[in-house]
């Protein structure tokens with residue numbers, strides 16, 4: 279079955295991802311100037327920056343949510359924002375760029391998860407995606423852990439075809455000559471991009487007052503022209519790419535959701551089994567007590583202080599017929615409890631067999647998912663879930679709540695172990 283039906287479309291949706299501070303917003307400003315024909319004397323600003331705090335284009339006002347314009351170490355984009363532009367030569371060609379929140383930043387894993395969810399939820403609303411542009415700082419040689427993190431989280435949820443065929447890498451703050459980014463490492467750790475581009479979008483990053491210096495201005499103008507030519511190349515390469523239909527995303531989402539449901543059911547069953555086991559132990563204790571009582575009755579030398587009677591008269595002082603009655607009561611209780619235990623055993627067996635079939639389902643679903651997205655790792659996802667649960671358990675002050683959370687973690691660890699041992703899943 280081919281889930282990845284590919285359509286030609288004039289709406290090109292391009293996801294822009296990258297670590298915080300790599301230059302995503304600046305790249306979008308440069309794009310805006312390409313489409314809206316901005317010049318150094320009349321810059322078009324769609325996302326405010328340190329030197330250009332006002333959005334010049336009405337259409338894009340209030341879109342941005344840049345929080346701390348001067349503080350580049352903080353993630354400045356909280357929500358995904360779309361910036362759509364029509365091609366100058368052929369306005370029926372629409373490019374929709376999606377600026378994503380900078381991930382793995384100062385706000386920790388939980389915020390990253392929210393951000394990734396935000397990105398994926400947004401993608402699922404479209405009907406297609408044309409390309410993913412990874413923006414990385416070309417002056418850094420290594421692949422940052424931020425990029426590695428974002429990518430692995432995203433690639434977990436995106437079809438291989440999209441990553442293998444529609445990935446572009448834009449290295450910012452550099453030219454091809456001055457770039458020290460290791461492409462080899464990028465390919466090794468992330469993926470092989472279809473094309474690599476180099477940009478130094480300095481017009482947005484330097485104080486315009488300094489452009490009064492003629493040489494400085496010349497240099498900025500040169501970089502500006504090169505950036506525009508690079509954008510043209512980027513757009514051409516996007517146009518030449520086939521678009522991945524969103525059907526494959528939603529199918530993947532369904533598979534993932536079903537896996538989650540099965541795991542939830544397993545954990546609920548395991549929790550139930552645990553509770554039944556606790557009850558069984560109590561009943562087994564009562565059974566043992568009755569057993570002792572029955573021995574007492576059968577030897578007839580019972581000591582009422584150690585046995586449980588339904589009468590307060592010591593057993594050896596009871597009349598024959600009362601002894602018989604007591605014996606009968608004990609027998610009845612014994613039978614009831616034995617059948618109760620039997621029922622619990624059956625209930626556990628049923629829950630157990632349900633668990634086994636859920637594991638089988640997970641294996642099957644995982645196989646289907648893996649054939650579309652080889653980077654998907656259920657084990658890693660479970661591990662992350664466990665770490666998140668552990669983190670929140672640590673912050674719990676209520677002892678009961680904490681104990682409940684710890685029991686829950688134990689259960690997830692068991693599921694993790696069981697699935698790690700499954701050949702299909704690794």
Ligand SMILES: Nc1nc2c(ncn2[C@@H]2O[C@H](COP(=O)(O)OP(=O)(O)O)[C@@H](O)[C@H]2O)c(=O)[nH]1
Pocket residue numbers: 296297298299300301302303304305350354380450451452477478479480482483484
């Ligand atoms: N020299 C230079 N600086 C850049 C470039 N792109 C971004 N910057 C600077 O890098 C910082 C972060 O850029 P920004 O676009 O906000 O990054 P984002 O967090 O990925 O959106 C800002 O100070 C920018 O001025 C570039 O191409 N060249």
Ligand SMILES: [Mg+2]
Pocket residue numbers: 302303354355
């Ligand atoms: Mg930004």
